[in-house]
Amino acid sequence: MIYLPIAEMPVAVLLILLVSGAVGFVSGLVGVGGGFIMTPALIFMGVPAPVAVATGASQIAATSFSGIMTQTRRKAVDWRMGLLLSIGGVGGSSLGVALFERLLRIGQLDLLVSLLYLLLLSSVGFLMVRESYRFWRGRPAKSVSILRRPLKTAAHTLPFRLRFPRSGLYISVLPPLGIGFVIGALSAIMGIGGGFILIPAMIYLLRMPTNVVIGTSQFQVLVIASLIVILQSMATHTVDLVLALLLMAGGVVGAQIGARVGAGMKAEYVRGILGALLVAASAKFLFDLVAPPQEAYVLGAGMW
């Protein structure tokens, strides 16, 4: 047991290491930050939601930095695209932290977080499972998927076009900026890295080749997560250094093991597994929103 100085509660060291290790493993396996499992897991263990969201960001930063080091050696990071996404993300996460603080004060943070998790996890999860299923049935998604059909998207027709040599694209800078902004805002509010939304967005909306998608998304996630840690430290004083160190220790080790296991697997299957996970998680959120509560009253902002 160790006492957390900011969360003001004792936690079991081994349990935190185990949970963060497991989350890290999944994140290494499929190339996502893993925050969408970590944040709810921490809240479930009794860590106050604001502390879980803000502290989780530091673990996301560690995991994504570790991932980038690996991806750089494979030349799988499109730095130009990553920079554009990050610029959008800086704006989005600043707005997100401000909104987070406001919602926390009026006691509606839980509702927004639950609704966002429900919507995003179920829709993204469904798309991933469907694509994986079609691949498994031996029909490549490219010829079937409605999403895959148009080879040109808005990104190809909007103004301010720029060449992205590593992705082999010539597209407008506006969609990357916009996607970055949305991901930044969602990261700040939901305590997620955003990789699991960012990766499909890059594949389906920007038509980026799959091999650079993970590295580039990790770059954006790193920039945004680092920024959120600093902003939350200043705005809400909810970053717990002791908890952060425990999460990092478990997370980075798990991520390395996950990345190694993931390298030997087909990307479509990995995405299918993740999709199933997301759908399962969204079902939990739906249940909590719809099921009649056992306790009719809740403590509001006085909690923090």
Add this chain to the structure above:
Amino acid sequence: MVRRVLATLAFALLAGAPALAQQQPGADVADDLPAGVAEEQISVSSTYGGSYITVFGMNPDRRGRGDIVVVLRGPTEQATVMQKRRVFGLWINGDPVRFSEAPAFFAVLSNRPLREIASPQSIWRYQLDPAASAQLASAVPAGGDPSAYRAALVRLRHAQGLYQWYSRPPQEGVRGGLTAYRGGLFRAVVRLPANAPIAQYHADTYLFRDGRLISRQRIPITISRIGVERTIHDMATNVSWLYGIVTVLLALLAGWGSAVLFRRP
């Protein structure tokens, strides 16, 4: 024999204890109840997992008449209680009711039910009950019941271990409660959970006879952080930007370290 030693110890400690009595409702009551606290300073280090607070003293009545009530109070702060409402099939938090003051920690100990010791007026006047200590600050929404919100606050905080009440002597296997020994000596033990706020507390001891308050005593208890816990907390509050940057740098170091460590040949 043991009781005698305890009593001597109690008086020895009491002689040294500063009689810090603060103004409270009912200035007509004497602040001379002999009582002391075994732990006036509690330090929170990285291994902190809550603690116990022991309040002891003597019933000054030679014939042992009257009942002792011990209350341990944490800092008062604002609180909000919301009721869950069903909107479009979803249960959402609605109808917030604000309390301008509610104790962040409250424990009341007596060796028989409080209602048999003190009159309802006294309970409210001296705030001997967590519900009596919470001050409603906003109007309750139409159709709402103020006492339901008050009860909900007490219930929710009780579930977190922050509001406690003991109306019996300590039971077998449970540490916590008030024990009255022969000769007027009493001892009250409160479990302070690890989630109780780190702040200034007060232990208040009351002597009631025939439902009326006769005498009382107020003793401050300081809970503070020490060592690494203190360094981290102070840094996070005073130089939060630096704290954020240090956390990020540590994160990068951890990420870099693992990437190097696990590099494939």
